[in-house]
Amino acid sequence: VAEGDVLLEVRDVVMNFSGVRALDGVSISVRKGSIHGLIGPNGSGKTTLLNVVSGVYKPTSGQVSFGGVRADGRKPHQVATLGIGRTFQHPLVFDELTVRENVVVGAERLFRSRLVQLLFGTRAAVREERRMVRSAEAAIERVGLEELREALAGGLPFGRQRLLELARSLAGEPLLLMLDEPAAGLAEDDLVELASLLQTLRDGGMTVLLIEHHMDFLLRLVETVTVLDQGEVIFDGTPAAARSDERVLEAYLGA
Numbered sequence: 029v030a031e032g033d034v035l036l037e038v039r040d041v042v043m044n045f046s047g048v049r050a051l052d053g054v055s056i057s058v059r060k061g062s063i064h065g066l067i068g069p070n071g072s073g074k075t076t077l078l079n080v081v082s083g084v085y086k087p088t089s090g091q092v093s094f095g096g097v098r099a100d101g102r103k104p105h106q107v108a109t110l111g112i113g114r115t116f117q118h119p120l121v122f123d124e125l126t127v128r129e130n131v132v133v134g135a136e137r138l139f140r141s142r143l144v145q146l147l148f149g150t151r152a153a154v155r156e157e158r159r160m161v162r163s164a165e166a167a168i169e170r171v172g173l174e175e176l177r178e179a180l181a182g183g184l185p186f187g188r189q190r191l192l193e194l195a196r197s198l199a200g201e202p203l204l205l206m207l208d209e210p211a212a213g214l215a216e217d218d219l220v221e222l223a224s225l226l227q228t229l230r231d232g233g234m235t236v237l238l239i240e241h242h243m244d245f246l247l248r249l250v251e252t253v254t255v256l257d258q259g260e261v262i263f264d265g266t267p268a269a270a271r272s273d274e275r276v277l278e279a280y281l282g283a
């Protein structure tokens with residue numbers, strides 16, 4: 029992998045929580061424009077890694093670089109401003125707001141922090157506000173929720189709420205999208221729709237880091253998969269190779 033192709037570089041990351049070593053020297057390179065899978069048994073450190081990359085946790089040691097810029101040690105909103113968006117295992121939507129309002133709120137958090145830093149009180153700030161609204165509209169269309177724009181989020185079926193959460197992240201115009209189990213709880217039709225949406229995003233140049241328990245869903249989508257077990261990388265390679273790797277099979281099927 030050429031150095032210039034890597035968007036996210038995690039190097040030797042250790043994360044300790046009072047006595048628990050959740051990550052034990054994890055290194056991962058995510059190539060620009062790829063869908064990169066992250067799998068592993070429960071408790072293997074997947075969510076912790078996402079939390080380290082998104083600035084929720086400062087790693088005990090090791091480095092995170094994004095587009096060649098150091099990202100570890102920054103606060104979550106600063107990491108978002110670098111261009112890293114994420115979703116959560118459980119959709120975070122405001123039930124009493126409409127789809128459109130939810131997405132605008134998602135975009136606002138990111139754009140506001142940019143505004144305060146760069147543009148406060150200027151004409152450029154007004155332009156940024158307009159851009160934010162346009163970006164929210166575009167995100168709603170990208171996930172195919174335009175017909176439900178004015179519907180209350182709380183009344184949407186679960187699969188639509190997942191798409192809404194995705195739209196909220198997209199509205200921040202991330203370069204890297206990190207998804208924490210987006211397929212969890214989805215019916216087969218929704219899975220097919222989500223898979224084709226992720227492919228469309230990737231074809232449009234988006235980079236995706238995907239945590240997923242649904243192995244078939246994940247292995248069909250990704251170019252590269254990293255497998256964690258007990259806080260360590262036990263495999264990094266193609267889905268085809270992962271399916272027949274002894275350590276991977278053992279981690280999933282073994283004791």
Ligand code: ADP
Nearest residue numbers: 045048050068069070071072073074075076077
């Ligand atoms: P996964 O997402 O793969 O299921 P996690 O990253 O959630 O795994 O957890 C990895 C390990 O770190 C587990 O042993 C978990 O109990 C521990 N852990 C995660 N977050 C914390 C925390 N905030 N405090 C203490 N231990 C944690």
